[in-house]
Amino acid sequence: MSNSRVSDVNTQRVDSPAEEKASFARGAAFVDGKIVPVGDAKISILDWGFLRSDATYDVVHVWNGRFFRLQDHLDRFSRGMKRLRMTIPYSDAEIQSILQECVLAAGLTNAYVEVVCTRGIPLPGSRDPRQCTNKFYAFAVPFTWIATEEQRVRGLRMRISNVHRIAPEAVDPTIKNYHWLDLINSLFEAYNFGDETAVLTDGREHVIEGPGFNIFAVIDGIIVTPRSGVLEGITRQTVIDLAEMGGYELQQRALKVDEFRDATEIFISSTAGGVMPVGWIDGKVVGTGGRGPLTEKIQKHYWELHIDPAFSTPVSQ
The missing domain is CATH 3.20.10.10 (D-amino Acid Aminotransferase, subunit A, domain 2)
Structure with a gap:
């Protein structure tokens, strides 16, 4: 994704009217080139990521406004895609820009941020994974603890x-x-x-x-x-x-x-x-x-x- 495409992504983020800001309170997602409220983010029911768990992902967190070990997470995500023979049209720098936009759109200081690559949808009647176009998604939601304070x-x-x-x-x-x-x-x-x-x-x-x-x-x-x-x-x-x-x-x-x-x-x-x-x-x-x-x-x-x-x-x- 070129710088102009990063800019295009940025302009998709809506953060001015109060009611639209409120729609991002539960989080923000990147789907089909747009930043949308996480509640509006959807993927096709025919995507093999859903039908066959044919996907890889990674999760980084933001704490007090800072990503923790972001590049390490992106490196592991890249390795996973390569080993599953998946490709996406975004560089690490472009993914980082998308994740920044998701966090900012949601207005989060502490966040749980996920990147996902799915196999995508095959040609009608095909079971050949080589005929799928891989899909990239991302989202940021409020930080989630797997253990309570107690x-x-x-x-x-x-x-x-x-x-x-x-x-x-x-x-x-x-x-x-x-x-x-x-x-x-x-x-x-x-x-x-x-x-x-x-x-x-x-x-x-x-x-x-x-x-x-x-x-x-x-x-x-x-x-x-x-x-x-x-x-x-x-x-x-x-x-x-x-x-x-x-x-x-x-x-x-x-x-x-x-x-x-x-x-x-x-x-x-x-x-x-x-x-x-x-x-x-x-x-x-x-x-x-x-x-x-x-x-x-x-x-x-x-x-x-x-x-x-x-x-x-x-x-x-």
Whole structure:
């Protein structure tokens, strides 16, 4: 998209009459070259992104008017599209301009911002994905926490699920995708036990990841996180970076269910909330209970990075 096309996108944003501003209160989306209220954003029911979960996406958040690790998210989005053999007519700089416009149109200081590429619609009667024109969408909505303020202090109640994570040989977890039925089923299982979230295993007695988050365990003073079978989260990478900066030992390796249960601290990482403690596993208190001291330090340093220009980008006015 040339600069003139970026300008065209900018001019589509309506932000003068009060009633039109109010229509963007729930968020703004980029659909078919226009910025529209998120409630008006629509895709075709025939799009394979809807019919077949044939899509990839990424999510970056804005905190206090700054995107956090925006380029890292765009790089991962680009890698996902390439591996799924998808292409869109926008460069990273043009996508960034679109995301800026979505955030500004919605008037958000703290936002959850998503980019999506779908396979699109094939020719009538065709099942050949090469005959689809890939589609690009984006939206910004108010920031969403996956843990309440109380949970971020006392810790989440987590269940080790009997549901196995989709095998990486079947669906590559490093490509962010909408194949969530295993994750959803694990949540319902957790709710049946009165718990609040779940972690799935690989079927070989190793914990992998949960619905929208990576996991970390403190074992004998060492931070451990699963190496394989997981989405390589940007927040996960931030924790790895913080461990290196803080002089904490961190290992990426297979994490057995039994040692996970016996960890002195457990925490999760996600764009939708950052670093959050786990207080119970299968009804058993983790460590001495509540948010552990190492988790609290990582959590504090994580949010401090949001004002660091090496990690954050201001939303331009």
